[in-house]
Amino acid sequence: MKEEDLKELKPASPTGFALPPIPKGKKAVWVGDTLKLVDDTEEVIDNRPITERVKTFEDACNILGENHPCVIAYNAFEHDVMAAVDAKEIADVAAYLKLRIIAAALNEGWKPEFTENEYRWYPWFYLYTQEEIDEMTEERKKEISLLLWGGYANYGSFCGLGSAHSRNAFSNANANFGSRLAVKSEELAKYFGRQFIEIWADYCFKPKDIDNNAE
16 A cells, blocks of 8 residues: 555544554554555565665664664763753764764664775765855755854854765775764765764864854
8 A cells, every 4th residue: 555545544633544454463564655564573674775764863773773882872871961961062972972873874784894995985074164155056055965054144154064075084094083983885975974964063063153243
């Protein structure tokens, strides 16, 4: 049953639909946009590309599961540290722990081994001035997932961050972000940087505060 077929069904509640009776021993699960009946004990495998399954930090946590070491570390940090410290003061640490989880999910089990001829890929960012931003087309801003900060709407922004492309590291010659944040392909690195640019900004940069009353 396709998701669009459900439009013909009468909603059982504001958030759900009245589905046909489900046979005993079966359950209905979504696989992509298709509602599928499977055995109640059958594990459903989502074969979509990882970039379609990991759109948010929460998606990455769900894929790894609560028992993954990276997820355990973040949850402990959130419970013990973030509850006791000003979030702004540790935003970079929280962002790093989130990026570790996202990288692990995107890599689907791949880990760098630092062997001969091994390449590891990272997002690569540019800092843009206000003048450079003003000269950009809207298409270019979307292409690099431009993130603005440092001002208010009526004053503009002092700078912006764009994920322009990726960079690789051969063997142990480069460790810009560390092996925990490396991904296994160039395309994944581009996606990692653009889809999660706000988390990268918290990790790599500290936006300058601007006095709203400044002239």
